[in-house]
Amino acid sequence: MRLFLDAHVSGKRVGEALREAGHDVKAADAAELEGWDDPDLFELAAAENRIFVTANVEHFVPLVQS
Numbered sequence: 001m002r003l004f005l006d007a008h009v010s011g012k013r014v015g016e017a018l019r020e021a022g023h024d025v026k027a028a029d030a031a032e033l034e035g036w037d038d039p040d041l042f043e044l045a046a047a048e049n050r051i052f053v054t055a056n057v058e059h060f061v062p063l064v065q066s
Contacts, residue, residue: 015027
């Protein structure tokens with residue numbers, strides 16, 4: 001499964017466990033994504049066909065609805 005973890009979901013803890021289980025995981029807390037805005041992160045995940053995992057409903061529901 002191809003996943004993208006939002007900054008609220010630990011890329012180190014959760015991401016590493018998912019990688020060990022065989023999943024392809026990218027995380028917003030990676031150094032190369034530091035400073036990216038939510039819409040840009042969401043667009044990146046979509047472009048890479050990743051499932052976006054977040055608890056940040058307030059910021060991401062409007063992105064999905066637009």
